[in-house]
Amino acid sequence: MGGFVRYALGTALRAVGLVMLAFVLVAWAWSEDVRGFLLGAGVGLALGQLLRMTGTPKAEPRRAEGLFIVAVIWLLVPLLGALPFWVSGHVGLLDAYFEAMSGFTTTGATILPDFTLFNRSLFLWRGLTQWFGGVGIIVLFVAVLPHFAVAGRQLFFAESTGVQKEKLTPRLRHTAEMVLRVYVLLTGLAVLGYWLAGMPLYDAVANALTTMPAGGFSPNPLSFAGYPAAAQWVAVVFMFFAGANFLLIASALFGRASRTPWRDPEFRVYSGAFLAGSLLLAVYHVYLHDYGIEAALRHAFFQVASLLTSTGYASVDYTQWVVPAQAILIFLMFVSGSAGSAAGGVKSVRWLVMTNHVLRELKRTLHPNAVLPLRLGTKAVGEDVLRSVSSFVILYLFVFVLGTMVIVFTEGDLVVAFTSSAAFIGNVGPGLGAVGPMGSFAELHPLAKLVGIFQMWAGRIELIPVLLLFHPDTWRALRRSR
Amino acid sequence: MGGFVRYALGTALRAVGLVMLAFVLVAWAWSEDVRGFLLGAGVGLALGQLLRMTGTPKAEPRRAEGLFIVAVIWLLVPLLGALPFWVSGHVGLLDAYFEAMSGFTTTGATILPDFTLFNRSLFLWRGLTQWFGGVGIIVLFVAVLPHFAVAGRQLFFAESTGVQKEKLTPRLRHTAEMVLRVYVLLTGLAVLGYWLAGMPLYDAVANALTTMPAGGFSPNPLSFAGYPAAAQWVAVVFMFFAGANFLLIASALFGRASRTPWRDPEFRVYSGAFLAGSLLLAVYHVYLHDYGIEAALRHAFFQVASLLTSTGYASVDYTQWVVPAQAILIFLMFVSGSAGSAAGGVKSVRWLVMTNHVLRELKRTLHPNAVLPLRLGTKAVGEDVLRSVSSFVILYLFVFVLGTMVIVFTEGDLVVAFTSSAAFIGNVGPGLGAVGPMGSFAELHPLAKLVGIFQMWAGRIELIPVLLLFHPDTWRALRRSR
Ligand SMILES: [K+]
Ligand SMILES: [K+]
Numbered sequence: 032m033g034g035f036v037r038y039a040l041g042t043a044l045r046a047v048g049l050v051m052l053a054f055v056l057v058a059w060a061w062s063e064d065v066r067g068f069l070l071g072a073g074v075g076l077a078l079g080q081l082l083r084m085t086g087t088p089k090a091e092p093r094r095a096e097g098l099f100i101v102a103v104i105w106l107l108v109p110l111l112g113a114l115p116f117w118v119s120g121h122v123g124l125l126d127a128y129f130e131a132m133s134g135f136t137t138t139g140a141t142i143l144p145d146f147t148l149f150n151r152s153l154f155l156w157r158g159l160t161q162w163f164g165g166v167g168i169i170v171l172f173v174a175v176l177p178h179f180a181v182a183g184r185q186l187f188f189a190e191s192t193g194v195q196k197e198k199l200t201p202r203l204r205h206t207a208e209m210v211l212r213v214y215v216l217l218t219g220l221a222v223l224g225y226w227l228a229g230m231p232l233y234d235a236v237a238n239a240l241t242t243m244p245a246g247g248f249s250p251n252p253l254s255f256a257g258y259p260a261a262a263q264w265v266a267v268v269f270m271f272f273a274g275a276n277f278l279l280i281a282s283a284l285f286g287r288a289s290r291t292p293w294r295d296p297e298f299r300v301y302s303g304a305f306l307a308g309s310l311l312l313a314v315y316h317v318y319l320h321d322y323g324i325e326a327a328l329r330h331a332f333f334q335v336a337s338l339l340t341s342t343g344y345a346s347v348d349y350t351q352w353v354v355p356a357q358a359i360l361i362f363l364m365f366v367s368g369s370a371g372s373a374a375g376g377v378k379s380v381r382w383l384v385m386t387n388h389v390l391r392e393l394k395r396t397l398h399p400n401a402v403l404p405l406r407l408g409t410k411a412v413g414e415d416v417l418r419s420v421s422s423f424v425i426l427y428l429f430v431f432v433l434g435t436m437v438i439v440f441t442e443g444d445l446v447v448a449f450t451s452s453a454a455f456i457g458n459v460g461p462g463l464g465a466v467g468p469m470g471s472f473a474e475l476h477p478l479a480k481l482v483g484i485f486q487m488w489a490g491r492i493e494l495i496p497v498l499l500l501f502h503p504d505t506w507r508a509l510r511r512s513r
Numbered sequence: 514m515g516g517f518v519r520y521a522l523g524t525a526l527r528a529v530g531l532v533m534l535a536f537v538l539v540a541w542a543w544s545e546d547v548r549g550f551l552l553g554a555g556v557g558l559a560l561g562q563l564l565r566m567t568g569t570p571k572a573e574p575r576r577a578e579g580l581f582i583v584a585v586i587w588l589l590v591p592l593l594g595a596l597p598f599w600v601s602g603h604v605g606l607l608d609a610y611f612e613a614m615s616g617f618t619t620t621g622a623t624i625l626p627d628f629t630l631f632n633r634s635l636f637l638w639r640g641l642t643q644w645f646g647g648v649g650i651i652v653l654f655v656a657v658l659p660h661f662a663v664a665g666r667q668l669f670f671a672e673s674t675g676v677q678k679e680k681l682t683p684r685l686r687h688t689a690e691m692v693l694r695v696y697v698l699l700t701g702l703a704v705l706g707y708w709l710a711g712m713p714l715y716d717a718v719a720n721a722l723t724t725m726p727a728g729g730f731s732p733n734p735l736s737f738a739g740y741p742a743a744a745q746w747v748a749v750v751f752m753f754f755a756g757a758n759f760l761l762i763a764s765a766l767f768g769r770a771s772r773t774p775w776r777d778p779e780f781r782v783y784s785g786a787f788l789a790g791s792l793l794l795a796v797y798h799v800y801l802h803d804y805g806i807e808a809a810l811r812h813a814f815f816q817v818a819s820l821l822t823s824t825g826y827a828s829v830d831y832t833q834w835v836v837p838a839q840a841i842l843i844f845l846m847f848v849s850g851s852a853g854s855a856a857g858g859v860k861s862v863r864w865l866v867m868t869n870h871v872l873r874e875l876k877r878t879l880h881p882n883a884v885l886p887l888r889l890g891t892k893a894v895g896e897d898v899l900r901s902v903s904s905f906v907i908l909y910l911f912v913f914v915l916g917t918m919v920i921v922f923t924e925g926d927l928v929v930a931f932t933s934s935a936a937f938i939g940n941v942g943p944g945l946g947a948v949g950p951m952g953s954f955a956e957l958h959p960l961a962k963l964v965g966i967f968q969m970w971a972g973r974i975e976l977i978p979v980l981l982l983f984h985p986d987t988w989r990a991l992r993r994s995r
Binding site: 365419 | 577580662840841844847868871878901910921977
């Protein structure tokens with residue numbers, strides 16, 4: 032293992048260990064079990080410090096090194112974060128790892144069959160894994176992956192084409208800082224909003240921590256069905272922001288007045304899907320006499336925001352809805368949120384690139400010799416970016432289908448297998464049927480849980496860093512940079 | 514409408530009219546209703562002759578013209594072919610059109626709730642629509658679409674890169690002729706094989722006509738479950754050939770001895786999926802004690818061949834199988850047969866190109882400046898072909914998902930909607946649940962039937978000619994070539 036790999040991994044483990052040390056105090060103050068946090072803090076700090084000391088910092092890691100570190104951090108940090116769940120004695124190690132992976136990947140799928148098993152510090156820890164996971168994802172999405180030109184991200188976040196030669200500092204660092212400022216600000220506003228809407232302060236904090244990363248863990252076993260209607264409306268607003276491009280929000284808040292989000296093509300697709308899906312669903316519910324107008328609008332906007340952004344909260348058990356209404360939600364789950372957020376899935380901007388690609392090829396069939404540039408709003412999309420994006424979408428499809436096939440063998444249910452796999456790889460959380468928002472993944476076969484852990488991990492970091500772990504060139508490059 | 518459009522359309526209608534004239538004799542000889550065939554023959558011959566007379570032949574149609582003709586022929590010929598079903602009085606016009614579209618597109622989805630409604634001449638006609646549809650598809654796939662460089666087909670069937678400048682004659686014409694010779698030969702052998710395996714001669718002919726185009730219509734309401742085991746094994750062999758590349762079979766039969774099919778990358782994927790899927794399914798059935806070893810092998814090979822090649826026959830009602838076994842069949846339905854056959858779907862070779870594309874992009878992430886050519890066996894895949902193929906796969910996904918969404922609204926069942934849409938666009942025929950091989954599409958909402966007609970039509974001619982009907986440049990080009 033290269034020196035920088037050790038250094039970076041050590042830094043991550045030490046940081047998580049520090050947070051767990053703080054949780055020893057929290058649990059102690061609430062007179063709750065401190066053992067798990069103590070163990071986690073000890074392991075994280077000791078192992079982290081050891082790795083850092085034997086490692087070497089580096090300003091500019093090689094690609095293979097950088098992507099290797101990303102994959103390994105997202106595999107090992109959840110293992111450390113699982114210790115408090117496991118030590119509590121209420122869940123086994125596999126379930127604890129599943130829950131922590133679900134946390135750090137901001138998925139929100141739970142193996143908790145019974146919410147009385149966890150105490151308050153465990154629920155707050157579970158929420159905080161999502162909030163920190165969201166920090167990591169946003170830095171990854173707007174700075175690291177664009178820097179390494181992974182999955183077409185260079186298009187969305189690198190304004191100059193020369194980005195591959197630049198150092199990670201200072202522009203990308205500035206971008207990441209600006210986005211994190213928005214993230215922290217919106218989290219604070221969400222706490223305030225939930226509290227004003229009638230939530231107890233503990234719940235307001237625990238839910239706000241999982242709203243902004245589009246996480247979806249809630250300390251309430253009924254999710255948002257357990258809170259007043261006003262809190263549900265507040266959640267709609269913050270979930271919408273959580274799935275929008277944080278850079279756009281930042282430039283709308285702090286930037287020059289001339290840049291309005293409405294001119295951004297991805298924002299138009301994202302907010303268009305949000306509005307169209309919500310209104311269609313609300314009209315459908317009113318037509319079916321399921322709800323009055325306010326409740327129809329509220330549940331429609333809530334569930335659409337929740338599944339489009341891959342948050343996974345529920346204001347009602349939508350597995351009881353008529354099948355077409357559920358199908359709309361699954362569809363939107365695949366549309367997914369913006370590339371500059373912690374939302375999971377393919378991301379709307381990639382579907383937009385694919386749509387423009389299809390339209391251009393149609394035109395090219397008629398005019399084989401014409402020069403037809405591919406555009407995204409005012410930007411030109413290079414052929415290299417197009418290739419990256421199309422291969423990412425196909426790869427996503429492959430991993431999704433393979434996951435579905437394994438889960439259908441262990442669970443014997445097409446809807447459970449299809450929606451579990453979609454919910455894992457898209458970091459959504461709940462699916463339909465037995466794994467719906469009021470159900471849990473507790474009863475899944477251990478093999479299906481392993482598939483889930485793999486899909487949450489791989490889907491979260493956009494597949495490519497994980498698949499490169501299995502590529503011989505990665506290991507060759509790592510040996511060279513030892 | 515341009516002169517050549519009229520000429521080509523007239524030629525197609527006249528040809529169908531001629532076949533229907535022959536069916537007047539068949540029905541008369543069997544003392545069955547001749548009215549529908551008489552009407553069809555009259556309309557086909559008169560309208561066809563009129564269009565030909567007012568039109569003008571042309572050696573080299575423009576792209577827009579050529580693709581327009583393809584789309585319109587596959588829309589109107591089934592309307593003409595629906596007349597005998599409609600005039601029989603047993604089905605309405607929409608159902609008759611659905612059945613005829615299902616025939617000419619070699620889909621094999623039926624709206625017949627009760628097989629006693631049709632007499633022998635109607636069943637033979639239904640089978641013959643598939644056989645003629647297969648002829649049209651093979652010419653389209655190995656000569657017309659490669660010539661116009663549609664959906665990447667130039668790679669699979671044009672050996673020189675200068676193909677776009679060549680005339681349709683003589684090499685592509687020669688290719689088409691060679692492939693049709695194989696098609697006719699195999700049909701004859703299938704009649705013989707079925708008859709020797711114990712099928713009555715009428716059934717042997719009617720089934721052979723729908724085996725080679727991967728059609729799937731059978732005059733037996735139980736499909737192949739109504740025939741002896743030996744006939745089922747014979748069907749496995751001919752279905753396997755029906756989904757293989759007919760050009761490969763032709764060159765193995767008539768060509769130089771040096772070219773063996775095993776060196777063809779698509780053939781390896783196709784036969785690998787066939788063998789692996791069949792053996793997995795057989796082992797699973799033996800493990801579950803569903804069948805003895807011979808029956809397990811037979812039903813596994815039969816259903817895998819049937820769904821992989823998009824034929825759609827059934828040797829048993831597989832909707833009664835355990836869910837994972839059904840999932841394997843759905844998966845193979847998407848893998849699909851070879852590009853040089855009348856099989857529907859994406860075609861295995863395109864998945865192979867996509868897999869190589871994904872692997873190359875993974876490697877490119879590590880080596881951004883390396884020159885990494887894309888290969889398919891020994892052939893180099895140009896970036897233009899890659900773009901065509903990736904946009905086709907994405908477009909296929911879009912049309913499949915949109916169809917699923919409409920059908921889920923009318924039918925309220927996720928499995929029915931998903932598998933109907935897949936069976937329509939992939940020209941497979943049966944789906945799962947109520948639309949399984951022993952069920953029918955009779956009870957579908959008229960809107961779902963319209964979606965089915967659209968998906969069978971568009972899927973059959975590889976989507977692009979249909980979508981180009983909605984492109985303004987097509988109409989502009991047609992006006993210019995008036
Ligand atoms: K989530
Ligand atoms: K078929």
